[in-house]
Amino acid sequence: MSLRKPFARAFAALGLMTLFTAAPVHAQETVKLGLVAAMSGQSAKSGEAIVRGLSLAIDEINAKGGVLGKKVELLVRDDESNPAKGVLAARELVQREKVAALFGGLDTPVSIAIVPFANQAKVPFMGVWAAGTPITQNGAAENYVFRVSAVDDLVDVALVDYAIKKYGAKKPGLILINNPWGESNEKGLKAALAAKNLPYVGIEKFETNDVDVVPQLSRLKQAGSDVLLLVANVAPSAQVVKSLDRMGWDVPIVSHWGPSGGRFTELAGPSAAKVHFIQTFSFSGNSSPKATALLDALKKKYPEIKSLADVTPAVGIANAYDAMHLTALAIAKAGSTEGPKAREGFYGIDKYEGLIKTYQKPFTPTNQDALAASDYLFTYFKGDEILPLTN
Numbered sequence: 001m002s003l004r005k006p007f008a009r010a011f012a013a014l015g016l017m018t019l020f021t022a023a024p025v026h027a028q029e030t031v032k033l034g035l036v037a038a039m040s041g042q043s044a045k046s047g048e049a050i051v052r053g054l055s056l057a058i059d060e061i062n063a064k065g066g067v068l069g070k071k072v073e074l075l076v077r078d079d080e081s082n083p084a085k086g087v088l089a090a091r092e093l094v095q096r097e098k099v100a101a102l103f104g105g106l107d108t109p110v111s112i113a114i115v116p117f118a119n120q121a122k123v124p125f126m127g128v129w130a131a132g133t134p135i136t137q138n139g140a141a142e143n144y145v146f147r148v149s150a151v152d153d154l155v156d157v158a159l160v161d162y163a164i165k166k167y168g169a170k171k172p173g174l175i176l177i178n179n180p181w182g183e184s185n186e187k188g189l190k191a192a193l194a195a196k197n198l199p200y201v202g203i204e205k206f207e208t209n210d211v212d213v214v215p216q217l218s219r220l221k222q223a224g225s226d227v228l229l230l231v232a233n234v235a236p237s238a239q240v241v242k243s244l245d246r247m248g249w250d251v252p253i254v255s256h257w258g259p260s261g262g263r264f265t266e267l268a269g270p271s272a273a274k275v276h277f278i279q280t281f282s283f284s285g286n287s288s289p290k291a292t293a294l295l296d297a298l299k300k301k302y303p304e305i306k307s308l309a310d311v312t313p314a315v316g317i318a319n320a321y322d323a324m325h326l327t328a329l330a331i332a333k334a335g336s337t338e339g340p341k342a343r344e345g346f347y348g349i350d351k352y353e354g355l356i357k358t359y360q361k362p363f364t365p366t367n368q369d370a371l372a373a374s375d376y377l378f379t380y381f382k383g384d385e386i387l388p389l390t391n
Contacts, residue, residue, distance in 0.1 A: 030073040031066065031337055033327070034093035036086050036114065037105025037129075038261075039078035042235040046106040046261035049313050050128055051076060053320030054103065056297055057328075067328050068335070079105060081233075083113035090114045094123050100337035101126060101327050103320070106233065106261050108132030108181035118144050122339035124346065126327055128319040131155060131256070132184040136368045144343055146368045148323040148356075152181075154373040155256055155278055156188030160196060162276070162378055163227045163254045171201045173225030175216060175240060177232040177258075178205040185231040185256065201225050208236050213243040221249055230255040230275070237275070238267035245271050252276075260313040265381050272381050279379045280371055281318035281356050282388045284308050290355050294321065309385040322354040326362060326370065 035054060039047040051074075058072045066072055075097055079086035086107075093099045094117075101124040104111040111130040118125035119140040127135055127147035136147050163169035174189055176182035186203060193200055201223035204216035217240070220228065230240060230253050237259045244251065255277040265272045283295055298317070299305045311317060329352060331337055334345030346363045353359075362370035378389045 029070060031068065031070050031331065032073050032075055032097055032099045033101050033103065033324075034090070034097065034099035035074060035076045035103040035105070036079050036089045036093070036110070037076070037103070038081045038107060038110075039076065041081055042267070043081055043106050043233055043262045045263065046129060046313060046316050047076075047078070049311075049316030050103070050105060050320040052298065052302060053128070053317035054324045056294060056301065056317075057321045057324035059297070059301070061325070061328050067331050068337070072328065075099060079107070079110050081107045081110065083107075083109045086110035087113050087117055090117055090125075094121050099123070100331060100339075100342065103128055103323065103327075104130055104135075106130060106316075108135065108184065109179050111135045112180050115140075115145055122343075124327070124330070124339060124342050126323050128323045129261075129316055130181075132181050133188065134180075134184060142340075142343070143365075143368060144339065146326075146346055146363055146370070148319050148326065148362075148370045150257065150278065150280055150371065150376060151369050152184045152256075153188045153191070155376065156185055156192045157195070158278060158373055158376050158378075159229055159254050159256065160189065160192040160198065162278075163229065163252070164196065164198070166254070166276070167227050167252045169198070169227040169252075171224050172198065172227045172229050173201050173220035173223065174203040174229050175213070175220065175231075176203065176205055177236055178207050182231055189229055189231075200229075206232070206236060206239075208233075210236065210239055212246075213240050214247055217243055217247060217249065221247070221251070225251065227251065228253045231258065232256075233258040234262035234264050235267060238264055238269075238272070241268040241271050241275065245269070250274075257315065259381070260315055260379075260386060265384055274380075276378050276380050276389060278376050279313075279315045279386065279388075280375055280377075281315050282377065282379060282386060283311055283314045284385060284387050290353075294355060307385075309383060312384060312386050314386065318355050322352075322356050322359075322370075325354065326352055326359065 037047040077089035108130040131150040330345035333348040334341040
């Protein structure tokens with residue numbers, strides 16, 4: 001008995017050692033990538049679209065052997081459109097799950113809150129929707145934030161140009177959500193209007209939970225606004241439309257892409273179709289082989305998709321799809337999942353034939369946004385489908 005106990009203890013110890021040494025090997029069997037996005041609430045469709053775009057790209061990547069010889073695995077966390085919850089989710093994914101890169105969602109305030117952590121942790125943070133200019137232009141000496149999405153400063157120029165060209169705007173009024181995204185666009189819209197020597201008649205702010213925006217809109221109407229420049233996400237944008245209906249004020253609305261992030265037509269009602277908003281991609285009217293193939297893959301992977309109306313918002317799918325492929329290319333270029341090396345890998349990408357466009361040197365240390373103003377288009381809702389505007 002006295003001899004058996006030491007051997008038993010020795011084998012037990014050996015067993016424990018085997019378990020502990022095996023665990024890290026198992027943890028490294030995949031390249032983990034994390035998504036922090038709105039998966040619930042009024043903007044849940046945006047999170048769903050991003051997951052679909054990332055997942056389709058991952059399927060393609062894994063079918064070709066993965067990255068660095070390992071399969072790619074996506075871990076998803078719901079930020080509930082809450083900056084504090086977004087930061088907690090990002091920390092958990094990086095520190096506990098050891099993800100090689102993070103992807104961001106719809107909400108600019110959430111992404112802005114995550115940026116300092118990503119730069120401090122030296123983990124690449126890829127934006128696929130939130131357009132706030134300070135997300136990528138964050139002033140960090142070593143910037144780990146990249147983006148395949150619109151950029152507020154460029155969008156604001158496009159909004160002003162469209163308002164002038166489409167509606168002959170002479171007295172635009174600004175109606176903006178009262179948060180960091182609204183602040184980012186207030187700055188950008190003022191600059192874009194000044195460049196055109198076009199004065200604005202007023203700037204009005206409103207809150208995400210406001211159910212009546214009539215007072216703010218009434219002031220813009222009294223000031224003589226002939227076009228409204230709108231910046232807000234789904235639910236607050238719908239409140240603006242419904243408030244206009246209550247007022248009986250039929251004024252053109254030129255909007256950032258907030259209405260595309262969820263149940264806008266359901267929340268805004270029939271007047272939702274009056275809103276013209278910016279996007280970076282549309283499956284509708286797009287006959288490119290890549291778009292056709294991806295739409296077929298979407299329908300196969302997600303049988304609930306029966307028509308183009310079911311892939312709304314396509315912009316989330318497209319941005320995420322291209323962003324995932326670019327991130328995989330960066331890691332492959334780096335030959336490592338280590339943050340600093342992966343960061344350099346983004347700068348090393350020469351060309352990628354993506355869904356939105358063919359990317360040529362998409363990232364440099366002075367420009368970490370892969371899309372330009374020339375990649376934007378204006379759209380509107382027809383029923384639940386987002387259609388491109390031809391003029």
